[in-house]
Amino acid sequence: NAGVTQTPKFQVLKTGQSMTLQCAQDMNHNSMYWYRQDPGMGLRLIYYSASEGTTDKGEVPNGYNVSRLNKREFSLRLESAAPSQTSVYFCASREGLYGYTFGSGTRLTVV
Amino acid sequence: AQRVTQPEKLLSVFKGAPVELKCNYSYSGSPELFWYVQYSRQRLQLLLRHISRESIKGFTADLNKGETSFHLKKPFAQEEDSAMYYCALYSGSARQLTFGSGTQLTVLP
Numbered sequence: 001n002a003g004v005t006q007t008p009k010f011q012v013l014k015t016g017q018s019m020t021l022q023c024a025q026d027m028n029h030n031s032m033y034w035y036r037q038d039p040g041m042g043l044r045l046i047y048y049s050a051s052e053g054t055t056d057k058g059e060v061p062n063g064y065n066v067s068r069l070n071k072r073e074f075s076l077r078l079e080s081a082a083p084s085q086t087s088v089y090f091c092a093s094r095e096g097l098y099g100y101t102f103g104s105g106t107r108l109t110v111v
Numbered sequence: 112a113q114r115v116t117q118p119e120k121l122l123s124v125f126k127g128a129p130v131e132l133k134c135n136y137s138y139s140g141s142p143e144l145f146w147y148v149q150y151s152r153q154r155l156q157l158l159l160r161h162i163s164r165e166s167i168k169g170f171t172a173d174l175n176k177g178e179t180s181f182h183l184k185k186p187f188a189q190e191e192d193s194a195m196y197y198c199a200l201y202s203g204s205a206r207q208l209t210f211g212s213g214t215q216l217t218v219l220p
Contacts, residue, residue: 031206040120042197042212043155050206058207090155092208099145099157100208 006103013081021076023091031094032074036087081110113138117211132183134198143201144181150194188218
């Protein structure tokens with residue numbers, strides 16, 4: 001089915017470990033986004049990519065890096081995980097005026 | 112900078128009662144507003160966008176530029192409406208979607 005696919009769905013990391021969250025979309029959308037969802041704070045934008053080859057910081061970029069590998073894929077990397085990065089991470093893509101399409105999320109726990 | 116405020120974190124209503132989820136925004140340009148819904152542990156889904164003026168699952172939302180509001184309404188709530196609802200504003204200049212903090216709606220039997 002068309003949409004946004006995120007892997008993994010769940011992950012537990014130890015403080016200081018690194019990992020990459022993967023996101024791919026098959027809708028040929030230009031724009032892709034990474035959000036984190038925390039209770040009482042809604043979704044906050046970490047990074048976004050308006051088109052292939054470009055990335056920009058969002059509201060909460062510290063501690064993260066991103067790569068827009070090609071038009072389909074947009075990955076989020078945590079170089080040295082911290083407990084404050086425990087969250088649910090959502091990837092999304094957008095084209096035109098039809099709103100965003102979200103992935104199913106990655107539930108990350110940093111201990 | 113744009114901002115979206117949802118003043119109610121939790122809202123409970125009885126089945127069959129009307130429901131209104133409040134959303135206020137601040138934005139200097141012409142806003143593009145959305146309502147998203149997230150059922151328990153599922154992905155966010157687009158519920159409404161103001162430009163289409165549509166009604167989805169019985170929900171409607173009217174943009175009031177004077178009051179800078181985009182409240183979500185349904186005349187008769189159903190138990191399956193229980194979910195987290197997010198109001199969101201898209202800024203064309205910043206190319207970002209900004210979310211409110213969300214309202215958890217519970218429809219009681």
